[in-house]
Amino acid sequence: MQISTISFDGDMTLWDFRKVMRHSLKYTLVELQRQVPTQRVLELTVDEMVVIRNQFAGEVKGKIWNLEEIRLRAFEKTLEYVGCADKELAVHLNAIYRKHRFEDVELYPDVISTFDVLAPQFKLGLLSNGNTYPERCGLEGYFAFVVFSQDVQIEKPNRRIFEITAQRAGCELAQMLHVGDSLENDVAGARNAGVSSVWLNRESVPNDTEIRPDHEVTLLTEIPTILGLGGK
Numbered sequence: 001m002q003i004s005t006i007s008f009d010g011d012m013t014l015w016d017f018r019k020v021m022r023h024s025l026k027y028t029l030v031e032l033q034r035q036v037p038t039q040r041v042l043e044l045t046v047d048e049m050v051v052i053r054n055q056f057a058g059e060v061k062g063k064i065w066n067l068e069e070i071r072l073r074a075f076e077k078t079l080e081y082v083g084c085a086d087k088e089l090a091v092h093l094n095a096i097y098r099k100h101r102f103e104d105v106e107l108y109p110d111v112i113s114t115f116d117v118l119a120p121q122f123k124l125g126l127l128s129n130g131n132t133y134p135e136r137c138g139l140e141g142y143f144a145f146v147v148f149s150q151d152v153q154i155e156k157p158n159r160r161i162f163e164i165t166a167q168r169a170g171c172e173l174a175q176m177l178h179v180g181d182s183l184e185n186d187v188a189g190a191r192n193a194g195v196s197s198v199w200l201n202r203e204s205v206p207n208d209t210e211i212r213p214d215h216e217v218t219l220l221t222e223i224p225t226i227l228g229l230g231g232k
């Protein structure tokens with residue numbers, strides 16, 4: 001069946017989520033250290049904050065879906081960890097984090113040029129386990145459908161989220177191509193749902209898994225060629 005629709009993963013596919021997340025945590029940490037300059041707080045690191053957040057997210061997996069709530073609660077946990085439990089301060093830190101986390105997202109340089117080639121021929125959409133909103137990072141108007149796991153309460157690689165995406169896109173699963181950086185979530189998830197897959201391997205790391213993508217690229221600009229367009 002002919003591909004009519006392309007769904008894109010977000011984090012680490014269209015934007016460098018790790019970079020904006022760590023950069024936003026850094027601003028938050030500086031503010032925390034300014035407000036509470038105890039030895040324990042001065043020794044706190046961004047790495048520890050990431051660990052605390054991920055640990056908490058693991059504990060509430062399947063119970064709390066909203067990623068912004070998880071982030072706020074993770075700041076509460078962080079303050080408990082450094083011996084200064086304070087819900088109001090957590091709200092303040094969360095506001096600083098959110099400002100940077102949502103305003104400082106940078107698209108990878110190959111996104112817009114690729115979308116401009118694909119958009120006239122294909123229906124494009126976002127299928128994300130994250131919470132970066134396309135209208136806040138320069139992608140307003142490109143997507144015909146947007147599916148966030150936190151809204152449908154199903155995450156990639158579950159095949160059900162690919163079915164929901166195809167429904168929203170108004171196409172058959174076999175007409176969809178999914179592009180993402182995660183072999184497990186994006187490639188295996190797509191394959192299991194009967195969706196074609198492109199593994200975006202920006203760092204050209206070896207694939208030491210059993211998961212085989214239909215296509216592998218190091219840049220999004222290779223995708224038009226895969227689909228028979230001129231490309232760049």
Ligand SMILES: [Mg+2]
Pocket residue numbers: 009010011012013180181182
């Ligand atoms: Mg990703």
